[in-house]
Amino acid sequence: MTQPILEVSNLRKAYRQGGLFGGSAGPAALADVSLALRPEDGKVLSIVGESGSGKTTLARIVLRLVTADSGTVSVAGQTIVASGARTVDNRTLRHLVQPIFQNPFEAFSLQLPVEEYLFRTAINLGDAAMRSNPKPAVEDALTAVGLGYARIAGKGIRAFSGGELQRISIARALIAKPRLIVADEPVSMVDASLRMTIVNLFKELSEQLGVAFVYITHDLSTAYYLSDVMAIMRQGELVEFGRPETILQSPRNDYTKALLDAIPTLDRRWSIG
Amino acid sequence: MIVVDNVVAGYRTPSGIVKAVDRVSLEVRDGEILGIAGESGCGKTTLLKLLYGNLADGLEILSGRVYWRDPDGRRTIECADFRKHWWEIFSYVPQGSMSALNPLMRIAPQMLDAGTGGTRPDMAARRARIAKTMAELDLPERTQRLYPHQLSGGMRQRVLIGLAAYVDPDVVLADEPTTALDVVVQRQILENLVRLQRARQNAIVIVSHDLGLHAQIADRVAVLYAGRLAEIGTADAVLHRPAHPYTQGLVDALPRLGDKRPRQGIDGRPPDFMAMPQGCRFRPRCNRAIEACAGVDPDPQPHQGDRTAACIRLAEATA
Numbered sequence: 001m002t003q004p005i006l007e008v009s010n011l012r013k014a015y016r017q018g019g020l021f022g023g024s025a026g027p028a029a030l031a032d033v034s035l036a037l038r039p040e041d042g043k044v045l046s047i048v049g050e051s052g053s054g055k056t057t058l059a060r061i062v063l064r065l066v067t068a069d070s071g072t073v074s075v076a077g078q079t080i081v082a083s084g085a086r087t088v089d090n091r092t093l094r095h096l097v098q099p100i101f102q103n104p105f106e107a108f109s110l111q112l113p114v115e116e117y118l119f120r121t122a123i124n125l126g127d128a129a130m131r132s133n134p135k136p137a138v139e140d141a142l143t144a145v146g147l148g149y150a151r152i153a154g155k156g157i158r159a160f161s162g163g164e165l166q167r168i169s170i171a172r173a174l175i176a177k178p179r180l181i182v183a184d185e186p187v188s189m190v191d192a193s194l195r196m197t198i199v200n201l202f203k204e205l206s207e208q209l210g211v212a213f214v215y216i217t218h219d220l221s222t223a224y225y226l227s228d229v230m231a232i233m234r235q236g237e238l239v240e241f242g243r244p245e246t247i248l249q250s251p252r253n254d255y256t257k258a259l260l261d262a263i264p265t266l267d268r269r270w271s272i273g
Numbered sequence: 274m275i276v277v278d279n280v281v282a283g284y285r286t287p288s289g290i291v292k293a294v295d296r297v298s299l300e301v302r303d304g305e306i307l308g309i310a311g312e313s314g315c316g317k318t319t320l321l322k323l324l325y326g327n328l329a330d331g332l333e334i335l336s337g338r339v340y341w342r343d344p345d346g347r348r349t350i351e352c353a354d355f356r357k358h359w360w361e362i363f364s365y366v367p368q369g370s371m372s373a374l375n376p377l378m379r380i381a382p383q384m385l386d387a388g389t390g391g392t393r394p395d396m397a398a399r400r401a402r403i404a405k406t407m408a409e410l411d412l413p414e415r416t417q418r419l420y421p422h423q424l425s426g427g428m429r430q431r432v433l434i435g436l437a438a439y440v441d442p443d444v445v446l447a448d449e450p451t452t453a454l455d456v457v458v459q460r461q462i463l464e465n466l467v468r469l470q471r472a473r474q475n476a477i478v479i480v481s482h483d484l485g486l487h488a489q490i491a492d493r494v495a496v497l498y499a500g501r502l503a504e505i506g507t508a509d510a511v512l513h514r515p516a517h518p519y520t521q522g523l524v525d526a527l528p529r530l531g532d533k534r535p536r537q538g539i540d541g542r543p544p545d546f547m548a549m550p551q552g553c554r555f556r557p558r559c560n561r562a563i564e565a566c567a568g569v570d571p572d573p574q575p576h577q578g579d580r581t582a583a584c585i586r587l588a589e590a591t592a
Contacts, residue, residue, distance in 0.1 A: 264485030
């Protein structure tokens with residue numbers, strides 16, 4: 001059996017709530033979640049769910065921005081979290097998995113030119129050659145997302161649209177040559193007309209560069225379009241997992257059915273009694 | 274109905290006037306649900322402000338006229354006076370439910386306060402109407418005694434809709450009312466909104482960039498691009514047989530469940546209001562553009578009886 005690109009086992013997390021001195025454990029944000037993305041299944045795993053479903057917590061644990069209470073996470077065969085604790089250093093981690101966040105306007109500082117982020121990533125995470133001359137790596141990453149270096153040179157975030165900034169976020173993530181990119185609601189702040197451009201870019205990058213994606217979203221239609229494997233979460237639990245075609249044709253869970261019925265598509269109009 | 278007659282409106286800035294709405298004519302008919310679509314920065318929110326008569330933040334009407342007319346045409350109110358009739362004729366559902374409600378007040382007094390304008394209306398009657406509206410919105414009775422932070426985002430948004438609707442206005446104007454919500458909650462809220470509208474027979478103008486949402490509830494859809502009206506017509510015609518290449522692009526960019534065929538977004542972005550392209554404003558992004566498009570900024574023309582659209586190549590649009 002081939003090694004999974006991402007494997008999550010028995011992950012649990014409850015945020016503490018209330019109290020001046022630490023409070024008590026709140027409801028489970030993740031209640032014993034296990035899932036895997038295997039190379040034979042494809043390169044893109046979507047995690048779909050409403051607010052509070054635990055999808056962002058899961059993403060943040062994989063990125064190690066949040067500590068799990070218990071459970072194991074491994075990326076490309078390397079365990080990065082075991083029994084909730086870190087097992088590799090941050091530098092190794094950033095070569096395995098990179099983030100793309102929801103709001104590209106908040107991902108970059110207003111004070112710094114955006115290229116600074118790309119150069120710093122190249123210098124921090126690159127090999128000796130890249131550290132001494134980071135520019136080719138930056139240019140390659142920008143070319144991969146369809147931008148030229150000249151377009152971004154010296155410019156701050158105000159010079160870009162949301163779609164362009166999200167491309168720059170993707171270029172930054174690519175510099176580290178990660179095995180996996182975790183994108184948390186990457187197109188929800190982007191105009192509908194540009195959404196497909198970004199989603200298509202994920203598809204293209206996964207096919208051409210072989211990088212895998214975890215695509216976190218509440219939008220089932222783009223998840224269906226993009227993903228090879230789909231996970232549906234609700235209240236900290238995985239309620240459905242499988243190929244998008246199978247889930248669409250025969251949803252097993254009532255919540256999945258409600259989710260599918262609630263999508264406003266052009267193809268049908270709700271009958272409102 | 275509200276009539277927008279060849280209106281140019283915008284904001285004065287140090288570097289010049291930004292005409293966020295440019296030569297737009299349309300009407301909001303009595304009892305209809307009109308959807309307004311378009312990308313960010315296309316003038317949707319400015320148009321909504323005009324329909325609400327909210328001439329604040331430096332917004333002014335530079336030419337043309339916006340007015341409200343009662344069904345038998347005897348009474349008209351000009352845009353500048355809309356404000357005096359807020360709640361009575363016009364009400365507004367804002368986008369951010371957390372910032373629109375007073376965090377220090379329970380829901381019931383906030384609702385009772387709305388639109389009283391210093392008068393002392395019949396409080397018992399108001400209370401009864403609030404209770405009825407809340408029930409129609411599937412909000413439990415105890416909601417009225419809670420503070421905003423004790424409600425979920427979906428409940429708060431329903432309270433805002435209740436607030437706008439219980440006073441029984443002629444027109445409810447809603448700016449992206451469900452954008453921050455999950456699809457399941459969004460569906461419930463839109464259904465609530467439509468049921469209220471059917472019961473009260475008022476008009477709703479709903480601004481959303483989501484064409485799928487318009488396809489569910491709108492009777493007619495207007496598509497704005499760079500401050501101009503690109504297309505307006507019945508939701509069925511505009512969304513299923515788009516005449517304007519911009520509308521076509523927006524429709525093509527929507528992913529469909531069960532369809533994995535490649536879909537493309539529209540390349541580029543809407544033009545800067547201070548640097549409009551020559552001729553048709555959509556020309557630089559348009560896949561149907563020809564040389565003649567650089568010479569004319571077209572006004573909407575009737576097309577196929579069920580809509581108007583602003584493109585010189587309408588005859589060649591999909592039939």
